[in-house]
Amino acid sequence: MLAYVIRRVFQSLIVLLVVGLVAFSMFTFVGDPIDNMLGQERTDADIARLRAQLGLDQPFPVQYLRFLENAIQGNFGVSYRQGRPVAEIIAERAPATLELAFVSGLFAITFGIGLGVFTALRRNGWAANTIMTLSLVGVSLPTFLIGIVLIYIFSVELNWLPSFGRGEVVDLGWWTTGFLTASGLKALILPSITLGLYQMTLIMRLVRTEMLEVLRQDYIRFARARGLKDRAVHFRHALKNTLVPVITVTGLQLGSIIAFAIITETVFQWPGVGLLFINAIQFVDIPVMAAYLMLISVMFVMINLIVDLLYFAIDPRLRVDRTAAKG
Amino acid sequence: MTDPVLSVRNLTVEIPTRRGVLRPVDGVSYDIAAGEILGVVGESGAGKSMTGNAVIGLLDPPARITGGEIHLLGERIDQLKGEALRKIRGKKIGMIFQDPLTSLNPLLKVGEQLTETILAHLPVSQSDAEARALAALEEVGIPAATQRLNSYPHEFSGGMRQRVVIALALCAEPSLVIADEPTTALDVSVQAQIIALLKRLCRERGTAVMLVTHDMGVIAEAADRVAVMYAGRLAELAPVQQVVQAPQHPYTDGLMGSTPLASLGQKRLRQIPGSMPRLTALPDGCAFHPRCQRATDRCRSNPGPTLAACNGRAACWHPLTDEDRAAREATA
Ligand SMILES: Nc1ncnc2c1ncn2[C@@H]1O[C@H](COP(=O)(O)OP(=O)(O)OP(=O)(O)O)[C@@H](O)[C@H]1O
Ligand SMILES: [Mg+2]
Numbered sequence: 001m002l003a004y005v006i007r008r009v010f011q012s013l014i015v016l017l018v019v020g021l022v023a024f025s026m027f028t029f030v031g032d033p034i035d036n037m038l039g040q041e042r043t044d045a046d047i048a049r050l051r052a053q054l055g056l057d058q059p060f061p062v063q064y065l066r067f068l069e070n071a072i073q074g075n076f077g078v079s080y081r082q083g084r085p086v087a088e089i090i091a092e093r094a095p096a097t098l099e100l101a102f103v104s105g106l107f108a109i110t111f112g113i114g115l116g117v118f119t120a121l122r123r124n125g126w127a128a129n130t131i132m133t134l135s136l137v138g139v140s141l142p143t144f145l146i147g148i149v150l151i152y153i154f155s156v157e158l159n160w161l162p163s164f165g166r167g168e169v170v171d172l173g174w175w176t177t178g179f180l181t182a183s184g185l186k187a188l189i190l191p192s193i194t195l196g197l198y199q200m201t202l203i204m205r206l207v208r209t210e211m212l213e214v215l216r217q218d219y220i221r222f223a224r225a226r227g228l229k230d231r232a233v234h235f236r237h238a239l240k241n242t243l244v245p246v247i248t249v250t251g252l253q254l255g256s257i258i259a260f261a262i263i264t265e266t267v268f269q270w271p272g273v274g275l276l277f278i279n280a281i282q283f284v285d286i287p288v289m290a291a292y293l294m295l296i297s298v299m300f301v302m303i304n305l306i307v308d309l310l311y312f313a314i315d316p317r318l319r320v321d322r323t324a325a326k327g
Numbered sequence: 328m329t330d331p332v333l334s335v336r337n338l339t340v341e342i343p344t345r346r347g348v349l350r351p352v353d354g355v356s357y358d359i360a361a362g363e364i365l366g367v368v369g370e371s372g373a374g375k376s377m378t379g380n381a382v383i384g385l386l387d388p389p390a391r392i393t394g395g396e397i398h399l400l401g402e403r404i405d406q407l408k409g410e411a412l413r414k415i416r417g418k419k420i421g422m423i424f425q426d427p428l429t430s431l432n433p434l435l436k437v438g439e440q441l442t443e444t445i446l447a448h449l450p451v452s453q454s455d456a457e458a459r460a461l462a463a464l465e466e467v468g469i470p471a472a473t474q475r476l477n478s479y480p481h482e483f484s485g486g487m488r489q490r491v492v493i494a495l496a497l498c499a500e501p502s503l504v505i506a507d508e509p510t511t512a513l514d515v516s517v518q519a520q521i522i523a524l525l526k527r528l529c530r531e532r533g534t535a536v537m538l539v540t541h542d543m544g545v546i547a548e549a550a551d552r553v554a555v556m557y558a559g560r561l562a563e564l565a566p567v568q569q570v571v572q573a574p575q576h577p578y579t580d581g582l583m584g585s586t587p588l589a590s591l592g593q594k595r596l597r598q599i600p601g602s603m604p605r606l607t608a609l610p611d612g613c614a615f616h617p618r619c620q621r622a623t624d625r626c627r628s629n630p631g632p633t634l635a636a637c638n639g640r641a642a643c644w645h646p647l648t649d650e651d652r653a654a655r656e657a658t659a
């Protein structure tokens with residue numbers, strides 16, 4: 001198992017190196033940072049000085065290594081647009097995105113699993129059928145449209161929930177949270193649903209399919225034949241087995257929640273890193289873009305790693321080291 | 328004689344399909360007494376599993392019981408539903424399935440699966456249940472049972488897993504055990520052990536057993552009486568000696584003739600020509616007549632033969648006599 005974990009960590013590092021290369025290449029191939037940093041009135045001397053100062057006169061591999069070295073230390077350079085360290089800007093924006101992603105992930109998992117189990121157990125009931133039909137809509141609607149529809153209904157028509165921003169936040173020094181104020185919590189609802197709806201329907205459909213498959217298995221039949229209560233058969237025996245394959249997909253979906261936050265943050269003007277990235281693109285603020293890419297890939301890779309380790313926790317068949325002698 | 332543990336009367340199971348209503352079990356009647364092992368044999372698709380599943384109320388929809396009665400210990404059980412049905416499963420009827428590899432939940436320890444079953448049926452504490460679980464594992468001959476309670480199913484070999492399955496089926500001390508091909512998926516070397524174990528446990532406790540199998544060797548070894556099924560109907564029902572040595576139904580005769588059995592001392596294997604008709608295309612009269620050399624016009628017309636309408640033992644208008652069998656031996 002240890003060997004497996006080491007191998008996985010190694011693979012993750014390679015992925016990160018490649019993403020780092022892509023992020024770094026942007027500096028060289030997408031626009032010219034010098035153009036962006038110096039205004040119209042610039043001299044060749046200014047340009048050369050800035051180039052040397054930024055290390056842009058060095059050969060590509062050297063620049064890449066320097067970039068990696070800095071990135072590992074959390075140093076992504078200085079934003080072209082804001083003139084402040086990128087790390088500082090991102091640290092400021094990260095809590096908004098992470099809280100949003102956390103709540104949507106929670107929403108997607110609880111409702112996804114709950115409704116998935118419900119629709120599997122009540123396979124032919126009208127409620128389950130309605131949910132399944134609606135979920136098709138949920139999967140096929142684009143995120144921004146869902147956001148706009150929700151804003152129209154709950155903000156414009158009903159005036160229950162805010163249509164943009166984080167509401168009041170509490171500054172804990174290293175973290176700003178919307179969890180501690182009523183307006184902060186209210187502001188989380190619509191963006192979280194918008195961001196998590198797709199993942200929720202995906203998880204729900206997957207749980208349903210897997211659960212139906214598991215319910216056909218011999219050990220479920222045997223559990224029934226032993227006179228176990230429906231509750232035990234469904235939740236102790238069936239659900240646990242359902243979750244094994246569901247974990248991977250769910251993990252990946254949580255990763256994409258953070259990635260897709262860009263759209264939701266734009267629709268709701270949510271002051272997170274996604275919105276920061278969109279604004280960075282408009283201004284070709286390469287350091288911010290590169291840092292964002294790196295950050296997202298680190299999250300993806302970490303989530304994947306955790307998902308793999310969760311497998312070991314849930315499925316005893318994978319824990320090779322504790323296999324007893326065959327009897 | 329005391330009342331039988333299980334009494335099945337005219338049991339009929341139907342499956343509505345687009346091509347009409349199928350009848351995988353058609354008017355089957357039999358009893359099993361306490362401590363008795365009834366072997367059920369027949370070709371694949373004869374309705375053996377359907378009969379067993381109907382008794383324990385585990386028919387997969389759309390299959391359902393449409394006629395007849397099932398009595399367990401004098402109580403009618405074929406109409407039970409929900410909680411009442413759950414209470415007899417495991418408690419009064421234990422079930423053993425064919426494949427021990429897939430019968431156990433891979434994610435739960437063997438001990439957990441045993442205790443949950445015991446707790447579902449007996450009013451005992453958690454620690455009592457664990458003690459009983461341990462005793463159950465020891466009874467089925469699992470070595471180092473204390474440690475094995477904490478093992479997961481994949482840590483056992485196939486034969487050991489089937490022992491665990493038997494322990495699970497018997498842990499609430501049911502009066503009836505339905506074993507649906509309990510050894511088919513096992514190595515030949517462990518099959519006999521499993522059958523011997525099942526036989527010993529049931530004899531000790533006076534449990535009635537319905538033992539479904541393809542293996543005539545298993546029947547000869549374990550069964551007291553044998554029910555032969557063909558196309559959803561009982562072809563013959565008689566004590567094992569009679570069925571094996573002096574079959575009356577031509578199908579039973581063919582079945583015995585096609586089984587390599589040392590104890591039968593037969594010279595050559597015979598084959599039954601043709602195959603069992605599909606449920607969608609059952610012939611009139613006796614379902615076996617297209618394959619039967621003794622068939623007459625009577626066999627081809629309705630109503631077909633039943634045990635009750637014939638001699639009570641073989642559902643055949645022209646059962647084999649001792650002379651018939653002797654004559655065949657002479658020509659073979
Ligand atoms: N859902 C269904 N639709 C149509 N026919 C079915 C359905 N389920 C079972 N059958 C039929 O019911 C008949 C009885 O099946 P059953 O499983 O009882 O046979 P069996 O005697 O146990 O055979 P085997 O030895 O292969 O286990 C078979 O002919 C099968 O094709
Ligand atoms: Mg069967």
